[in-house]
Amino acid sequence: QVYDLLLVISELITNAVTHALPPVILHLHALTNGSGQVRVHVTDGGPQPTPTVPASWAAARPADEHGRGATIISALTDRDGTDPDPDLDGLIDHWADLSAA
Numbered sequence: 001q002v003y004d005l006l007l008v009i010s011e012l013i014t015n016a017v018t019h020a021l022p023p024v025i026l027h028l029h030a031l032t033n034g035s036g037q038v039r040v041h042v043t044d045g046g047p048q049p050t051p052t053v054p055a056s057w058a059a060a061r062p063a064d065e066h067g068r069g070a071t072i073i074s075a076l077t078d079r080d081g082t083d084p085d086p087d088l089d090g091l092i093d094h095w096a097d098l099s100a101a
Contacts, residue, residue, distance in 0.1 A: 015070075039095055
């Protein structure tokens with residue numbers, strides 16, 4: 001599960017760096033509901049305004065070389081989603097729950 005966790009963290013961070021505005025903040029939480037799960041949170045500044053921001057190196061690659069991050073995250077996690085961060089005005093929180101056992 002450690003490798004799945006690292007891949008999910010990598011995909012969430014890569015998506016934030018490639019497609020969102022700063023800051024990018026990573027949080028890991030062990031859920032206390034007895035489920036034995038870890039929740040990964042990556043918070044970012046929301047989508048980049050596309051007309052004024054040039055495409056990043058990763059986004060400029062051919063389509064067959066990128067674009068699978070959300071599918072990978074969904075395949076490796078029990079649940080995932082995106083919500084506005086209630087504590088940080090204007091930031092977006094992307095999260096995923098993974099079994100730790």
